[in-house]
Amino acid sequence: MKNPAREKFEPLLSPYVDGELTPEERQQVERHLDNNPESAAQVADFRAADALMRHALEMQSDDVDWKGFTDEVMGKLTPDKLPFFDRLALSLREMFTWQRGTLVAGFAGAAAAVAIAIPLTMKLATPDGYGGSRVRVQTVSVTDTEAKVKPVVMETEGGDAVIWVVDEKKRPDGGRHADEEEELNVAPAKKQGEL
Amino acid sequence: MLTRLVMTGAVLLAQVVLADANKVPVQADVVLASRKPGPVDPSLVSMQSTLGARVKYLSLKKVSTQRLELSTAPSKVALPNAKSAELTLVGIKDNVAQVKVKVPPVDTTYSLGKDKSLFVQAGAHEGDDLWVVLSQPK
Numbered sequence: 001m002k003n004p005a006r007e008k009f010e011p012l013l014s015p016y017v018d019g020e021l022t023p024e025e026r027q028q029v030e031r032h033l034d035n036n037p038e039s040a041a042q043v044a045d046f047r048a049a050d051a052l053m054r055h056a057l058e059m060q061s062d063d064v065d066w067k068g069f070t071d072e073v074m075g076k077l078t079p080d081k082l083p084f085f086d087r088l089a090l091s092l093r094e095m096f097t098w099q100r101g102t103l104v105a106g107f108a109g110a111a112a113a114v115a116i117a118i119p120l121t122m123k124l125a126t127p128d129g130y131g132g133s134r135v136r137v138q139t140v141s142v143t144d145t146e147a148k149v150k151p152v153v154m155e156t157e158g159g160d161a162v163i164w165v166v167d168e169k170k171r172p173d174g175g176r177h178a179d180e181e182e183e184l185n186v187a188p189a190k191k192q193g194e195l
Numbered sequence: 196m197l198t199r200l201v202m203t204g205a206v207l208l209a210q211v212v213l214a215d216a217n218k219v220p221v222q223a224d225v226v227l228a229s230r231k232p233g234p235v236d237p238s239l240v241s242m243q244s245t246l247g248a249r250v251k252y253l254s255l256k257k258v259s260t261q262r263l264e265l266s267t268a269p270s271k272v273a274l275p276n277a278k279s280a281e282l283t284l285v286g287i288k289d290n291v292a293q294v295k296v297k298v299p300p301v302d303t304t305y306s307l308g309k310d311k312s313l314f315v316q317a318g319a320h321e322g323d324d325l326w327v328v329l330s331q332p333k
Contacts, residue, residue, distance in 0.1 A: 129219035129284075129292030130331050132308040138293065144300035151301050159311040160245055165301055165318075 005032060006039055013039060017046040134159030218264040219284055219292045219307070222332040223272045229254040229323040242314065242328065252324075262332050265294060272327060276320040280327045298327055307331065 009032045015021050016029045033040045082090070095103060140151045140163060152164040226239060228246070233254025235243055243255050263270045265284040272280040278299055285293040285304060296303045298317045305313055312330035319325065 129287050129290065130307050130309040131290030132306050132311075135305055135308040135311040135313050137303060137305045137313070139302075139304040141302050142300050143297070143302050147300040149300060151303075154249065156245055156248070158245070159308050160314065161305065161311075162245060162249075162314040163301065163303055163316060164249065165316045 003036070003038070006036055009036075009039060010042075013043055014046060017043060017050065135161040137161050137163065217284075217287075218266050219287065219294070220332045221263050221265050221282065221294070221307075222260065222330050223263055223280070223282065224260045224328040224330070225258040225272065225274060225317070226326045226328055227256045227258050227275070227320060227323050228252040228326055229256075231323075242312075242326075246314065246326075250324075254323075258325075265292070269297075274317055274320075274325055274327070276318050276325060278318060280315070280317060282329070294329070296327070296329065 009029055012021060012025060012029050016026065021029065033043060081087075134155070137153045137155065140153055142149060142151060148168045149165045150168045152166055154162040154164065156162070226236075226242065228250075230251070230253055233256075235253075235255045236257050239255040239257065243252055246252055258275055259273070261272065263272070263282060265282055267284055269281045269283045272282065274280060281297040283295045283297075285295050287293070292307045293304060294307060296305065296313070296315060298315045301315070303313075303315065310331055312328055315327045315329070317325040317327045
């Protein structure tokens with residue numbers, strides 16, 4: 001005797017076992033299986049066959065040596081290595097195509113670094129003006145002719161120099177300020193002239 | 196846009212750095228020295244010793260300190276006696292800078308020495324002596 005419901009659902013049983021049905025179809029099939037032991041038995045048969053097949057495949061796979069499988073597959077996928085200049089050209093083309101902004105910014109940064117580094121290096125190489133080992137007074141003069149003073153230059157042993165401005169009346173006649181000590185290394189400077 | 200800004204900044208910075216190339220830094224201290232007993236600024240003990248060859252100052256006080264970047268344009272140092280000292284870079288030869296110092300009424304030209312100082316008497320102030328001390332900045 002024909003069972004119309006079974007006839008309708010029979011084509012769906014195998015996809016049901018394989019998990020290929022939509023949730024709605026799956027619910028309909030499950031309702032059908034609850035009321036139809038013949039279809040339920042068929043589903044059980046399908047599952048048993050699946051289990052047997054899986055078990056057989058697993059046993060087969062245990063016998064296979066998988067060592068180097070990945071390398072073998074990748075070796076088949078990877079094309080032969082291109083010549084160096086072709087690879088370089090390809091890399092540059094890809095960089096200019098996909099990373100143009102980054103490249104331009106990089107070049108600009110490098111140019112800026114060079115623009116700063118060159119003058120900085122020049123500055124570091126520039127003398128600072130302190131190459132002398134001691135201070136040397138080259139000229140000393142009195143600009144105010146009415147000033148009755150006279151410059152006296154003293155260069156110390158330590159390399160410093162002192163310019164005293166003394167009352168002309170006291171020099172060079174030997175007159176000294178009461179607090180003045182014995183003068184050491186003191187040379188009276190020429191007025192309005194070079195030493 | 197960003198690239199242009201970076202480049203402009205770099206060029207401006209380079210110009211600033213190059214502009215400084217012909218300047219010589221000098222520290223200018225104005226010191227009030229007195230023969231009356233008083234405190235001596237610890238940083239001026241060596242000055243007291245140097246000047247002691249001629250005058251025994253018992254008190255030394257730093258009135259001002261400034262760092263100048265000497266160039267061919269005159270730099271001024273104000274003195275408390277309403278006068279001012281004027282420093283001008285004459286030139287640099289063999290890494291030795293020549294500097295002209297005007298401390299009325301005396302004009303001096305001298306060459307700088309590494310870690311050395313020039314002491315120039317700069318007149319009187321309130322009965323004591325003013326000194327301008329020019330040295331390499333620390």
